[in-house]
Amino acid sequence: MLLVSYLKTIMLLYAGLASNGELLSGHIQSDSTETxxxxxxxxxxxxxxxNYRGRTFGINQYGFMPMAKYISKTGFVLNATGYYWSGMDNKLAKLDxxxxxxxxxVKNLYASFNYERWLWNENNVEEQNPLKNYLAADMTYDFGYWNVSGTYEYMWGDQHLSQLTFxxxxxxxLYxxxxxxxxxxxxxxxxxIMANQSSLSVISAPNYLSNKKGKKTATTLINDPFQVQDYELSAPLYLKWNNTEITGAYRYAFPLNGSPDEHLKPFGYFTLDFVYNIKW
Incomplete structure (x- = not known):
C-alpha cells in the first residue's frame, strides 16, 4: 500500500505538466498594436x-484542473490551479x-517567468510530497501559422527535479x-521532453527514514539522469467565441527510457480546456 501511495504521489506531482495543454502552459499573445x-x-x-510524460503508473484515472489567472496591463501574473484526480485517496489533492x-x-518573441508554491492535502499520512516549489521560464516565437517554444522547469523541496520541453x-x-x-x-x-526522473525503479525499493512525527520519507525518490523521457503528437481544435475559448485535443504519447518493470508503450488520450476571459 505504501508503494501504491508513492505512485499516486508521483502521478500528482507531474500530471499537470504532462498534457502541455493550452490552459496551463499557454500565455496570451496579444497584438502589440492593441491597447x-x-x-x-x-x-x-x-x-x-x-499521465506523467506518457506514464500512467498503472493508475486508471481521469482528472480536472480548475484555474483562475489574472494578467495585469503590464504583464504581471497571479494564478491558482486546483487538482482533482479520480484515482487519488484525496481527490482534491493539491493547490498551486x-x-x-x-x-x-520584441515583435513576435514572447517570454514568461513563473514561480508556484504547491500546497498539498495532507490528510493521508502515507503520501509523500517531496516537491513544493516550482519555477519555470518560457520563450515562444510566433511565425504566424506556426510557432516554436522552449520551457525550462525546476521543482524542489525535499528533492529536486528539472525538465526541459521543446x-x-x-x-x-479554419474560420x-x-x-x-x-x-x-x-x-x-x-x-x-527531457528530464532527470522517470522510472519506477527509483521508488521500488526506497530507503526510508522516520522523522519525529513518525511520518516516513523516501530518501531516493528522484535520482535518474537527465535524458529524453517522452515525445508527443497532438491535434487540437481551438474555438473562440467572444470571451470564451475551448480547446479539444487528441494526443498520442511515446514514452522513452523507462525501467524494465515499467513496460512502456505508446497510447492516446484526450484533453479538453475551457477558458472564459474578462477584460477591462
Whole structure:
C-alpha cells in the first residue's frame, strides 16, 4: 500500500505538466498594436487519462484542473490551479499558487517567468510530497501559422527535479468572422521532453527514514539522469467565441527510457480546456 501511495504521489506531482495543454502552459499573445488590458481568466482542463510524460503508473484515472489567472496591463501574473484526480485517496489533492511575468520582448518573441508554491492535502499520512516549489521560464516565437517554444522547469523541496520541453505547434485558421469575435483553428503540435526522473525503479525499493512525527520519507525518490523521457503528437481544435475559448485535443504519447518493470508503450488520450476571459 505504501508503494501504491508513492505512485499516486508521483502521478500528482507531474500530471499537470504532462498534457502541455493550452490552459496551463499557454500565455496570451496579444497584438502589440492593441491597447493593453487587464485580464481575468477562469476555466478548467480535463484529461481522460491522467499521465506523467506518457506514464500512467498503472493508475486508471481521469482528472480536472480548475484555474483562475489574472494578467495585469503590464504583464504581471497571479494564478491558482486546483487538482482533482479520480484515482487519488484525496481527490482534491493539491493547490498551486503562483506569481509571474509575461512580456513580448520584441515583435513576435514572447517570454514568461513563473514561480508556484504547491500546497498539498495532507490528510493521508502515507503520501509523500517531496516537491513544493516550482519555477519555470518560457520563450515562444510566433511565425504566424506556426510557432516554436522552449520551457525550462525546476521543482524542489525535499528533492529536486528539472525538465526541459521543446514544442512546435501550428496555428491554422479554419474560420473567422469579420469582427474577429469568433474563430476556429487547427493547432497540430509536436512536443519533446527531457528530464532527470522517470522510472519506477527509483521508488521500488526506497530507503526510508522516520522523522519525529513518525511520518516516513523516501530518501531516493528522484535520482535518474537527465535524458529524453517522452515525445508527443497532438491535434487540437481551438474555438473562440467572444470571451470564451475551448480547446479539444487528441494526443498520442511515446514514452522513452523507462525501467524494465515499467513496460512502456505508446497510447492516446484526450484533453479538453475551457477558458472564459474578462477584460477591462
Amino acid at each position: 493593453p488590458q487587464s485580464t481575468l481568466q477562469v476555466g478548467t482542463s480535463y484529461m481522460n487519462i491522467v 499558487l503562483g506569481i509571474g511575468y509575461e512580456k513580448e520582448i 514544442q512546435i505547434a501550428g496555428d491554422i485558421p 473567422s468572422n469579420e469582427a474577429e469575435t469568433s474563430e476556429l483553428k487547427f493547432q497540430p503540435g509536436f512536443t519533446f
